[in-house]
Amino acid sequence: MTSTHPFDLSGKIAIVTGASRGIGAEIARLLAGNGAHVIVSSRRQDDCQSVVDDIVAQGGSAEAIACHIGELEQIQALYDAVQSRHGRLDILINNAATNPYFGHILDTEPSVLQKTVDVNIRGYFYMSTHGARLMARHGGGAIVNVSSVNGVVPGFQQGIYSITKAAVISMTKAFAVECAEQGVRCNALLPGLTDTKFASVLVNTPAILKQALAHVPMRRVAQPSEMAGAALYLASDAASYTTGAILNVDGGYLSV
Template structure:
């Protein structure tokens, strides 16, 4: 009887160890064999997200408007042993969006994840000086192209039983910065787009969530952190008194794309050091 008890205890311990080992492997590779597209991902937040998704096991397809940037980013991540490829994609062009999706399908057999990060902000100044062409460009790239990029991956995600979309907005969707009216409006629109797409795509088992970064040290936000007076003013509004890093955003996106977030859709996660975010 004692031997049987000891044997049972040993078996139970072995089974527990196997389960813990399996769980550990799963958590080390929460996106194993997933295929991810990340737009505007050769530098800054997009690059950090692409790296993290690949580190977590995904096959990642990078994209940018310039081939030189794509080649440089892909080479850097491949040197790290990550499964990364890339292609040129101007998200405002239908043929480029189609090519990005086709690249993932041809190389990896489908698409599981889309991170829509591409955005422009070519205007800073008085709202009365914003031309119609400028409004069209900012809303076209930041909002319309995001919607069209998302719908382009839906058929491929459906073939694989579902997927996850993360749209990158901005703290500017909540805290309106003077001189950036079209950009602020476009980012606020992405909050609504996220909720609308989440409702529409839920029956297809596709989750849609949003990331709203605060002041992150990238070339895109250079005008805000290079000037010390502006930087100190912005830091005063934060609970965490430092400028953010692209990597501060990457783990959140990986989580939202993983099974750990399988019951989350239509939500926006603000990563802004505690800066107030109320519409």
């Protein structure tokens, strides 16, 4: 059942990874603006704290806990802190990701492949398993995996990144099926081309940008804030009967 105010997250505890900038920071701000206590997480504590300070200045509730999701011991430490301080988790936004290589797939170095897999697949998996277990102890919760349109249509010269984002889509469906009985919903958000530091090589290279926008019916790059509303929906009671869904926020790119 949805509440009278289905987007109200008051009393909810949320983790947002990769939340020190870009899409993650905007999601953290919106969740906090709708009442959640948000754990802002990324690799650097100072960067996380800057987002927390902004949330608090706007009247929201948040704290910073640094975590590199490519390191399993850091994931464990994050959840130990959440368990100790709050005893529960209601929302997990898996947003942290890496894309260290832009080039022909045949030239992918083993170290690059390993780093990308460790963060984008293994990191999401263990963040989700820890999160789902903690959610299940208190009646359930919502996991939102930030994948990418590249998980459906591989990005040119972004081979290993695209492969890992396709895995995130499959992972989302697997968790949705197997965790539904525990009250844990799992959905995926697929951003299109978005103006972030992460995508700067695409957005700031005129030839690449022109080519990319030719395949986007809305003919523009998204702003990070335009991804946050979709994450709020999937995390909230408004999506109480939604699990295993793949939500494209891409200006129509995947519709062409």
